[in-house]
Amino acid sequence: MIKNFNILRNSWxxxxxxxxxxxxxxxxxxxxxxSSFEKIYTDSLISIYKDAAVSLQRTIERPIQFGKPLDKFYxxxxxxxxxxxxxxxxxxxxxxxxxxEILYSLDQDKVQTVIPQKIISGYFHGxxxxxxGLYYIFLEIRNRKKETTGFINITFKKSVVKHxxxxxxxxxxxxxxxxxxxxxxxxxxxxxxxxxxxxxRFKRKHLYYLLFLFLGIGQIVYSYYSIxxxxxxxxxxxxxxxxxxxxxxxxxxxxxxRAGISISKLNKIDKRLRxxxxxxxxxxxxxxxxxxKQLLYSAHDKSLPSLGVNTMGSKQILQMPIKSKELISGYIxxxxxxxxxxxxxxxxxxxxxxxxxxxxxxxxxxxFFMFIFV
Numbered sequence: 001m002i003k004n005f006n007i008l009r010n011s012w013x014x015x016x017x018x019x020x021x022x023x024x025x026x027x028x029x030x031x032x033x034x035s036s037f038e039k040i041y042t043d044s045l046i047s048i049y050k051d052a053a054v055s056l057q058r059t060i061e062r063p064i065q066f067g068k069p070l071d072k073f074y075x076x077x078x079x080x081x082x083x084x085x086x087x088x089x090x091x092x093x094x095x096x097x098x099x100x101e102i103l104y105s106l107d108q109d110k111v112q113t114v115i116p117q118k119i120i121s122g123y124f125h126g127x128x129x130x131x132x133g134l135y136y137i138f139l140e141i142r143n144r145k146k147e148t149t150g151f152i153n154i155t156f157k158k159s160v161v162k163h164x165x166x167x168x169x170x171x172x173x174x175x176x177x178x179x180x181x182x183x184x185x186x187x188x189x190x191x192x193x194x195x196x197x198x199x200x201r202f203k204r205k206h207l208y209y210l211l212f213l214f215l216g217i218g219q220i221v222y223s224y225y226s227i228x229x230x231x232x233x234x235x236x237x238x239x240x241x242x243x244x245x246x247x248x249x250x251x252x253x254x255x256x257x258r259a260g261i262s263i264s265k266l267n268k269i270d271k272r273l274r275x276x277x278x279x280x281x282x283x284x285x286x287x288x289x290x291x292x293k294q295l296l297y298s299a300h301d302k303s304l305p306s307l308g309v310n311t312m313g314s315k316q317i318l319q320m321p322i323k324s325k326e327l328i329s330g331y332i333x334x335x336x337x338x339x340x341x342x343x344x345x346x347x348x349x350x351x352x353x354x355x356x357x358x359x360x361x362x363x364x365x366x367x368f369f370m371f372i373f374v
Contacts, residue, residue: 014207015187021366022183022215023176025359026222030172032355033226036348037168037233042161044237046129048244049087049154050137051280055248056083057139057152060095065144070095076104086247090156091134095141097150115153133158168229175225183218187211208367215363223356230348238282238336239318245276245283246320246332253288253332257324263288264296273299282340287333288322296330 056079064070073095080093084106094105100115119131123138130136137154190210249272256266266288273286277299288297316338322330 015184015191018187018211018215019180019184021363022180022218024366025215025219025363026176026179028362029219029222029226029355029359030169030176033230033352034165034168034172036351037230038161038165040230040234041164041237042135044241045156045161046135046137048241049090049156050139051241052087052244052248053083053093053137053139053152053154055252057141058252060141060152061143064141064149070097070141070150071103073104077106080104080106089160090154092153092155094153095150096153098148102153103150120151130158135161168233171229172226175222179218179222183214186214190214212363212367215367216360219356219359219363223352223359227349227352230352231345234344234348235341238341241280242283242318242334242336243320245280246318246334249273249276249286249332250320250322253322253330254324257322257329263290263322263324263330266297269297270299273297282337284335284337284339286335289331289333291328291330293331 059079060070060073060076063073076095080095083093084090092105092107092110094107094110095103096115097103100117100120102110102113102115105111115136116131119136120138123129123136134155134157139152140148141150141152143149187210190207252272253263253266253269257263269288273288276286277283286299287295290296316336318334318336320332321328322332
Protein backbone atom coordinates (compact mmCIF):
# COMPACT_ATOMS: atom_id res chain seq x y z
CA MET A 1 0.00 0.00 0.00
CA ILE A 2 2.83 2.38 0.92
CA LYS A 3 4.61 1.51 -2.33
CA ASN A 4 1.45 2.25 -4.32
CA PHE A 5 1.02 5.54 -2.52
CA ASN A 6 4.60 6.53 -3.33
CA ILE A 7 4.03 5.72 -7.01
CA LEU A 8 1.02 8.05 -7.08
CA ARG A 9 2.91 10.70 -5.16
CA ASN A 10 5.77 10.61 -7.67
CA SER A 11 3.29 11.44 -10.44
CA TRP A 12 2.16 14.67 -8.76
CA UNK A 13 4.21 16.82 -11.18
CA UNK A 14 2.41 15.39 -14.21
CA UNK A 15 -0.97 15.88 -12.54
CA UNK A 16 -0.22 19.45 -11.35
CA UNK A 17 1.07 20.59 -14.76
CA UNK A 18 -1.99 19.09 -16.48
CA UNK A 19 -4.36 21.01 -14.21
CA UNK A 20 -2.30 24.18 -14.67
CA UNK A 21 -2.72 23.81 -18.45
CA UNK A 22 -6.50 23.49 -18.04
CA UNK A 23 -6.66 26.56 -15.79
CA UNK A 24 -4.53 28.62 -18.19
CA UNK A 25 -6.67 27.59 -21.16
CA UNK A 26 -9.90 28.43 -19.30
CA UNK A 27 -8.52 31.78 -18.15
CA UNK A 28 -7.53 32.57 -21.74
CA UNK A 29 -11.02 31.59 -22.92
CA UNK A 30 -12.62 33.59 -20.11
CA UNK A 31 -10.62 36.77 -20.82
CA UNK A 32 -11.74 36.76 -24.47
CA UNK A 33 -15.37 36.07 -23.47
CA UNK A 34 -15.33 38.89 -20.91
CA SER A 35 -13.81 41.26 -23.47
CA SER A 36 -16.56 40.35 -25.94
CA PHE A 37 -19.29 40.87 -23.32
CA GLU A 38 -17.81 44.21 -22.21
CA LYS A 39 -17.99 45.53 -25.78
CA ILE A 40 -21.57 44.27 -26.26
CA TYR A 41 -22.77 45.72 -22.95
CA THR A 42 -20.95 49.07 -23.28
CA ASP A 43 -22.21 49.64 -26.83
CA SER A 44 -25.73 48.69 -25.76
CA LEU A 45 -25.70 50.99 -22.72
CA ILE A 46 -24.51 53.88 -24.88
CA SER A 47 -27.25 53.06 -27.39
CA ILE A 48 -29.92 53.01 -24.63
CA TYR A 49 -28.93 56.45 -23.33
CA LYS A 50 -28.58 57.84 -26.84
CA ASP A 51 -32.02 56.56 -27.88
CA ALA A 52 -33.53 57.96 -24.67
CA ALA A 53 -31.99 61.38 -25.36
CA VAL A 54 -33.59 61.62 -28.82
CA SER A 55 -36.86 62.83 -27.25
CA LEU A 56 -34.95 65.54 -25.35
CA GLN A 57 -33.15 66.43 -28.57
CA ARG A 58 -36.49 66.93 -30.36
CA THR A 59 -37.84 69.05 -27.48
CA ILE A 60 -34.81 71.35 -27.61
CA GLU A 61 -34.61 71.58 -31.41
CA ARG A 62 -38.23 72.72 -31.93
CA PRO A 63 -37.81 76.21 -30.39
CA ILE A 64 -34.23 76.44 -31.71
CA GLN A 65 -35.56 75.98 -35.25
CA PHE A 66 -37.93 78.91 -34.64
CA GLY A 67 -35.02 81.17 -33.72
CA LYS A 68 -34.73 80.74 -29.94
CA PRO A 69 -31.08 81.13 -28.80
CA LEU A 70 -29.61 78.07 -27.10
CA ASP A 71 -27.99 80.20 -24.39
CA LYS A 72 -31.39 81.69 -23.43
CA PHE A 73 -33.44 78.52 -23.24
CA TYR A 74 -35.88 78.91 -20.34
CA UNK A 75 -36.62 75.65 -18.51
CA UNK A 76 -33.53 73.79 -19.76
CA UNK A 77 -32.42 72.74 -16.27
CA UNK A 78 -35.88 71.26 -15.64
CA UNK A 79 -35.58 69.16 -18.81
CA UNK A 80 -32.15 67.91 -17.72
CA UNK A 81 -33.42 67.06 -14.23
CA UNK A 82 -36.34 65.09 -15.68
CA UNK A 83 -33.95 63.09 -17.86
CA UNK A 84 -31.70 62.34 -14.86
CA UNK A 85 -34.69 61.15 -12.82
CA UNK A 86 -35.52 58.60 -15.53
CA UNK A 87 -31.88 57.51 -15.87
CA UNK A 88 -30.33 57.70 -12.39
CA UNK A 89 -27.15 55.80 -13.37
CA UNK A 90 -25.82 58.62 -15.53
CA UNK A 91 -23.28 60.95 -13.90
CA UNK A 92 -24.36 64.14 -15.65
CA UNK A 93 -26.25 65.53 -18.62
CA UNK A 94 -25.32 68.91 -20.03
CA UNK A 95 -25.84 71.20 -23.01
CA UNK A 96 -22.67 72.45 -24.66
CA UNK A 97 -21.70 74.80 -27.49
CA UNK A 98 -19.82 73.52 -30.58
CA UNK A 99 -16.54 74.73 -29.03
CA UNK A 100 -17.15 72.51 -25.97
CA GLU A 101 -18.22 75.21 -23.49
CA ILE A 102 -20.90 73.94 -21.10
CA LEU A 103 -24.01 76.15 -21.04
CA TYR A 104 -26.26 74.04 -18.79
CA SER A 105 -25.44 71.17 -16.45
CA LEU A 106 -26.91 69.42 -13.43
CA ASP A 107 -23.51 70.03 -11.84
CA GLN A 108 -23.40 73.84 -11.65
CA ASP A 109 -19.64 73.81 -11.05
CA LYS A 110 -19.19 72.57 -14.63
CA VAL A 111 -21.06 75.49 -16.23
CA GLN A 112 -18.71 77.62 -18.40
CA THR A 113 -16.01 74.95 -18.24
CA VAL A 114 -14.91 73.37 -21.53
CA ILE A 115 -14.98 69.77 -22.76
CA PRO A 116 -11.83 69.12 -24.86
CA GLN A 117 -12.47 69.12 -28.61
CA LYS A 118 -10.64 65.80 -28.99
CA ILE A 119 -13.40 64.09 -26.98
CA ILE A 120 -16.20 65.59 -29.10
CA SER A 121 -14.54 65.05 -32.48
CA GLY A 122 -13.31 61.61 -31.40
CA TYR A 123 -16.86 60.53 -30.56
CA PHE A 124 -18.19 61.44 -34.00
CA HIS A 125 -15.22 59.73 -35.68
CA GLY A 126 -15.91 56.47 -33.86
CA UNK A 127 -12.90 56.70 -31.57
CA UNK A 128 -12.71 55.81 -27.87
CA UNK A 129 -15.68 57.22 -25.95
CA UNK A 130 -14.09 57.10 -22.49
CA UNK A 131 -12.04 59.87 -20.85
CA UNK A 132 -10.81 59.96 -17.24
CA GLY A 133 -13.12 57.13 -16.17
CA LEU A 134 -16.23 58.59 -17.84
CA TYR A 135 -18.04 57.49 -20.98
CA TYR A 136 -19.17 60.40 -23.19
CA ILE A 137 -22.22 60.47 -25.48
CA PHE A 138 -23.05 63.42 -27.74
CA LEU A 139 -26.18 64.28 -29.73
CA GLU A 140 -26.21 67.23 -32.11
CA ILE A 141 -28.67 70.11 -31.67
CA ARG A 142 -29.44 71.66 -35.07
CA ASN A 143 -31.26 74.78 -36.23
CA ARG A 144 -33.61 75.11 -39.22
CA LYS A 145 -30.64 75.27 -41.61
CA LYS A 146 -29.39 71.94 -40.20
CA GLU A 147 -26.39 73.73 -38.70
CA THR A 148 -25.03 72.40 -35.41
CA THR A 149 -25.67 74.96 -32.67
CA GLY A 150 -24.71 72.73 -29.75
CA PHE A 151 -24.68 69.24 -28.30
CA ILE A 152 -26.45 67.22 -25.64
CA ASN A 153 -23.71 65.57 -23.59
CA ILE A 154 -24.40 62.53 -21.39
CA THR A 155 -21.72 60.99 -19.18
CA PHE A 156 -21.72 57.85 -17.05
CA LYS A 157 -18.99 56.26 -14.97
CA LYS A 158 -16.92 53.29 -16.06
CA SER A 159 -18.00 51.62 -12.80
CA VAL A 160 -21.54 51.25 -14.23
CA VAL A 161 -20.11 48.87 -16.85
CA LYS A 162 -17.61 47.30 -14.44
CA HIS A 163 -20.41 46.21 -12.11
CA UNK A 164 -21.80 43.88 -14.79
CA UNK A 165 -18.32 42.82 -15.90
CA UNK A 166 -17.57 41.81 -12.30
CA UNK A 167 -20.72 39.66 -12.30
CA UNK A 168 -19.47 37.89 -15.42
CA UNK A 169 -16.01 37.44 -13.88
CA UNK A 170 -17.67 35.80 -10.86
CA UNK A 171 -19.66 33.56 -13.21
CA UNK A 172 -16.45 32.65 -15.07
CA UNK A 173 -14.66 31.78 -11.83
CA UNK A 174 -17.54 29.50 -10.79
CA UNK A 175 -17.44 27.66 -14.13
CA UNK A 176 -13.64 27.54 -14.01
CA UNK A 177 -13.74 25.90 -10.58
CA UNK A 178 -16.41 23.40 -11.68
CA UNK A 179 -14.64 22.30 -14.88
CA UNK A 180 -11.27 22.14 -13.09
CA UNK A 181 -12.66 19.87 -10.35
CA UNK A 182 -14.37 17.54 -12.84
CA UNK A 183 -11.34 17.24 -15.13
CA UNK A 184 -9.04 16.83 -12.10
CA UNK A 185 -11.13 13.90 -10.86
CA UNK A 186 -11.18 12.27 -14.32
CA UNK A 187 -7.45 12.78 -14.76
CA UNK A 188 -6.64 11.35 -11.34
CA UNK A 189 -8.77 8.26 -11.98
CA UNK A 190 -7.11 7.81 -15.38
CA UNK A 191 -3.66 7.97 -13.81
CA UNK A 192 -4.64 5.34 -11.26
CA UNK A 193 -6.06 3.17 -14.04
CA UNK A 194 -3.03 3.49 -16.35
CA UNK A 195 -0.27 3.14 -13.75
CA UNK A 196 1.42 -0.24 -13.49
CA UNK A 197 1.93 -0.54 -9.75
CA UNK A 198 4.37 -3.45 -10.20
CA UNK A 199 6.89 -1.45 -12.22
CA UNK A 200 5.93 2.04 -11.06
CA ARG A 201 5.39 3.17 -14.64
CA PHE A 202 2.31 4.35 -16.48
CA LYS A 203 1.22 4.12 -20.09
CA ARG A 204 2.40 7.59 -20.94
CA LYS A 205 1.13 7.73 -24.52
CA HIS A 206 -2.37 6.59 -23.54
CA LEU A 207 -2.40 9.06 -20.67
CA TYR A 208 -1.61 11.95 -23.01
CA TYR A 209 -4.47 10.93 -25.29
CA LEU A 210 -6.85 10.90 -22.33
CA LEU A 211 -5.40 14.15 -21.03
CA PHE A 212 -6.01 15.88 -24.37
CA LEU A 213 -9.53 14.41 -24.46
CA PHE A 214 -10.40 15.58 -20.93
CA LEU A 215 -8.89 19.05 -21.41
CA GLY A 216 -10.68 19.37 -24.75
CA ILE A 217 -14.01 18.33 -23.21
CA GLY A 218 -13.43 20.82 -20.39
CA GLN A 219 -12.91 23.61 -22.93
CA ILE A 220 -15.96 22.59 -24.99
CA VAL A 221 -18.20 22.50 -21.89
CA TYR A 222 -16.81 25.86 -20.72
CA SER A 223 -17.42 27.37 -24.20
CA TYR A 224 -20.96 25.96 -24.25
CA TYR A 225 -21.82 27.65 -20.95
CA SER A 226 -20.13 30.86 -22.12
CA ILE A 227 -22.22 30.95 -25.33
CA UNK A 228 -25.44 30.41 -23.34
CA UNK A 229 -24.46 33.14 -20.87
CA UNK A 230 -23.67 35.67 -23.62
CA UNK A 231 -26.87 34.72 -25.46
CA UNK A 232 -28.99 35.31 -22.36
CA UNK A 233 -27.28 38.61 -21.58
CA UNK A 234 -27.65 39.84 -25.15
CA UNK A 235 -31.38 39.02 -25.16
CA UNK A 236 -31.73 40.86 -21.82
CA UNK A 237 -29.97 43.87 -23.35
CA UNK A 238 -32.31 43.81 -26.37
CA UNK A 239 -35.32 43.82 -24.01
CA UNK A 240 -33.88 46.76 -22.05
CA UNK A 241 -33.21 48.73 -25.25
CA UNK A 242 -36.70 47.98 -26.58
CA UNK A 243 -38.34 49.01 -23.29
CA UNK A 244 -36.29 52.22 -23.33
CA UNK A 245 -37.55 53.06 -26.84
CA UNK A 246 -41.13 52.22 -25.84
CA UNK A 247 -40.84 54.43 -22.77
CA UNK A 248 -39.56 57.31 -24.90
CA UNK A 249 -42.42 56.86 -27.39
CA UNK A 250 -44.93 56.59 -24.54
CA UNK A 251 -43.74 59.95 -23.14
CA UNK A 252 -44.13 61.61 -26.55
CA UNK A 253 -47.66 60.24 -27.11
CA UNK A 254 -48.86 61.05 -23.59
CA UNK A 255 -47.86 64.70 -24.12
CA UNK A 256 -50.32 64.86 -27.01
CA UNK A 257 -53.02 63.12 -24.97
CA ARG A 258 -52.60 65.63 -22.12
CA ALA A 259 -53.04 68.39 -24.70
CA GLY A 260 -56.46 66.95 -25.56
CA ILE A 261 -55.55 65.13 -28.81
CA SER A 262 -57.23 61.75 -29.24
CA ILE A 263 -55.00 58.69 -29.60
CA SER A 264 -56.80 57.92 -32.86
CA LYS A 265 -55.81 61.31 -34.34
CA LEU A 266 -52.05 61.44 -33.86
CA ASN A 267 -50.49 63.23 -36.83
CA LYS A 268 -47.56 61.53 -38.67
CA ILE A 269 -47.19 58.89 -35.95
CA ASP A 270 -46.67 56.19 -38.62
CA LYS A 271 -43.61 58.05 -39.87
CA ARG A 272 -42.24 58.27 -36.32
CA LEU A 273 -42.73 54.53 -35.80
CA ARG A 274 -41.06 53.77 -39.12
CA UNK A 275 -38.04 55.91 -38.22
CA UNK A 276 -37.59 53.82 -35.07
CA UNK A 277 -37.75 50.43 -36.81
CA UNK A 278 -35.49 51.64 -39.63
CA UNK A 279 -32.79 52.64 -37.14
CA UNK A 280 -33.07 49.62 -34.81
CA UNK A 281 -32.33 46.22 -36.34
CA UNK A 282 -33.68 44.30 -33.33
CA UNK A 283 -37.26 45.65 -33.68
CA UNK A 284 -39.38 44.21 -36.51
CA UNK A 285 -42.43 46.40 -36.01
CA UNK A 286 -44.12 48.78 -33.56
CA UNK A 287 -47.88 48.99 -33.13
CA UNK A 288 -50.12 51.54 -31.43
CA UNK A 289 -53.41 50.06 -30.16
CA UNK A 290 -56.47 51.68 -28.63
CA UNK A 291 -57.79 50.79 -25.18
CA UNK A 292 -59.63 47.78 -26.67
CA LYS A 293 -56.34 46.56 -28.21
CA GLN A 294 -57.46 47.30 -31.75
CA LEU A 295 -54.72 48.34 -34.17
CA LEU A 296 -54.49 52.09 -34.87
CA TYR A 297 -50.98 52.57 -36.30
CA SER A 298 -47.93 50.51 -37.20
CA ALA A 299 -44.46 51.17 -38.56
CA HIS A 300 -45.12 48.81 -41.47
CA ASP A 301 -48.32 47.57 -43.07
CA LYS A 302 -48.44 44.26 -41.28
CA SER A 303 -51.24 42.65 -39.36
CA LEU A 304 -51.16 42.71 -35.59
CA PRO A 305 -49.43 39.54 -34.30
CA SER A 306 -51.50 37.16 -32.21
CA LEU A 307 -50.52 37.25 -28.55
CA GLY A 308 -50.04 33.54 -28.11
CA VAL A 309 -47.56 31.42 -26.22
CA ASN A 310 -44.69 32.24 -28.57
CA THR A 311 -45.13 36.01 -28.41
CA MET A 312 -45.99 37.61 -25.08
CA GLY A 313 -44.96 34.50 -23.16
CA SER A 314 -41.47 34.40 -24.65
CA LYS A 315 -41.20 38.20 -24.72
CA GLN A 316 -41.10 38.37 -28.51
CA ILE A 317 -43.79 41.05 -28.11
CA LEU A 318 -43.26 43.70 -25.43
CA GLN A 319 -46.34 45.69 -24.46
CA MET A 320 -46.55 48.99 -22.59
CA PRO A 321 -49.73 50.92 -21.63
CA ILE A 322 -50.36 54.52 -22.71
CA LYS A 323 -52.20 56.54 -20.08
CA SER A 324 -54.19 59.75 -20.03
CA LYS A 325 -55.47 61.10 -16.71
CA GLU A 326 -54.49 57.81 -15.01
CA LEU A 327 -56.70 55.85 -17.42
CA ILE A 328 -55.37 53.49 -20.08
CA SER A 329 -55.92 55.05 -23.51
CA GLY A 330 -54.00 52.49 -25.53
CA TYR A 331 -50.90 50.33 -25.80
CA ILE A 332 -47.52 50.30 -27.49
CA UNK A 333 -46.44 46.91 -28.76
CA UNK A 334 -42.94 46.24 -30.06
CA UNK A 335 -42.19 43.05 -31.95
CA UNK A 336 -38.61 41.93 -31.38
CA UNK A 337 -36.81 40.56 -34.44
CA UNK A 338 -35.97 36.87 -34.12
CA UNK A 339 -33.70 37.20 -37.14
CA UNK A 340 -31.60 39.95 -35.53
CA UNK A 341 -31.19 37.92 -32.32
CA UNK A 342 -30.33 34.75 -34.25
CA UNK A 343 -27.79 36.69 -36.29
CA UNK A 344 -26.14 37.92 -33.09
CA UNK A 345 -26.19 34.41 -31.61
CA UNK A 346 -24.43 33.08 -34.71
CA UNK A 347 -21.85 35.85 -34.32
CA UNK A 348 -21.34 34.88 -30.66
CA UNK A 349 -21.03 31.18 -31.60
CA UNK A 350 -18.46 31.97 -34.32
CA UNK A 351 -16.45 34.14 -31.90
CA UNK A 352 -16.62 31.43 -29.21
CA UNK A 353 -15.66 28.74 -31.74
CA UNK A 354 -12.62 30.79 -32.73
CA UNK A 355 -11.67 31.17 -29.07
CA UNK A 356 -12.22 27.42 -28.53
CA UNK A 357 -10.00 26.56 -31.51
CA UNK A 358 -7.24 28.87 -30.25
CA UNK A 359 -7.56 27.34 -26.76
CA UNK A 360 -7.26 23.80 -28.16
CA UNK A 361 -4.17 24.80 -30.17
CA UNK A 362 -2.78 26.36 -26.99
CA UNK A 363 -3.46 23.14 -25.05
CA UNK A 364 -1.88 21.01 -27.80
CA UNK A 365 1.30 23.08 -27.78
CA UNK A 366 1.59 22.92 -24.00
CA UNK A 367 0.99 19.16 -24.02
CA PHE A 368 3.66 18.76 -26.70
CA PHE A 369 6.24 20.52 -24.53
CA MET A 370 5.01 18.60 -21.52
CA PHE A 371 5.48 15.30 -23.39
CA ILE A 372 9.09 16.24 -24.20
CA PHE A 373 10.24 17.71 -20.90
CA VAL A 374 8.11 16.05 -18.19
